[in-house]
Amino acid sequence: MGEIVEELNPLVGGNHKHEFENVNKVEIVLKTVGPARPSRLLVPSSIKVRDLRGLIASNGRLPIDNLSLILRGTVLCDEKNGDDVYIQLNDGDSLIVAVKPKPPVRDGYDDDDDDDDDLKFKLPRSSSLWKKRLYSFLHDNLRLPDILLMFIFSLSLKAWALTIMWFVLAPIAHKWDLGPVYIIATGFALILFNLGKRQAGDVSAYSIFNEDFRELPGTLNADRLDRDIRAGQF
Incomplete structure (x- = not known):
């Protein structure tokens, strides 16, 4: 291991001057991937990963968005399931710091990444x-x-309840030799309950379901073609 030549102390000055006062502090060793030599950093023993990343980035002048932290063989994440992640640090812990390179811009692949x-x-x-x-x-x-x-x-709770009920009733239908009927009835039920409801004034795309068989504006059919031909629009 290289010689530790620098000591960074974010607890003095800067934006974190008063944020971490009166807390238990430990000294950790930062090993930055690359030509940089290891350094020491004084931080609170219990800290959010997000705050630790900000301290390391600000003191080492590193890009925080591309900063990856590894502690005891585990990559640290800022949050888990929408909640901030806290870590407990011990005096002398070694933290590996890596700056992830930006991916090259490739034409035609941006949409795939999205x-x-x-x-x-x-x-x-x-x-x-x-x-x-x-x-x-x-x-x-x-x-x-x-x-x-x-x-x-x-899926909603209602959908999960219906799904569980379907699997409970399926063996019973199979026992009474009603398996095919049970599956066909399930298909019709799915179609029936997913037809949706039209609001007042809405018309269906299929004229047969509308009052007086009214069609949507712009519908192309034989009558429309006949009128256009007679009007000389072709």
Whole structure:
């Protein structure tokens, strides 16, 4: 390990002058990936990862957005399930600091990156505690894909109750040799309950469902073609 040649103290001066006063402080070792030599940093023993990242970035003049922190082999995240993450530091802990390089700009691939971000599911901050715990278990322990998590948390409690009821009744229908009828009836029920309701004054795209078979403006049919031909618009 290289010689520790610099001691940074964010607790004196700066924007954090009064924020961390009267707290238990520990000295940690920062090992920056690259040619920089290790340094020491005096920080509170219990601190938010977000605040620690800000202290390291401001004192080392590093880009905070691309700053990655690794403690005891674990990459530190600012928040988890919408809540700020706290860490407990001990005197002499070593923290690896890495600046992630910016990805090169590639024409034609920006839209693909945006699509990948859209597929990443994040639980809203306003979610209840049990939802956050369930999300943490499914995402961190079972490592379910984001697309499946999106489907699970998009269903309402009523939809989950009906789904569970369907699976409970399915063996009974199979026992009475009504499996095909049960599946067909389920399909018709899904279609029937998802037709939606039109507001007053709305018309259907299909004229057969409208009063006096009224069509939507601009509908192209045989009568419209005949009128245009007779009017010399073709």
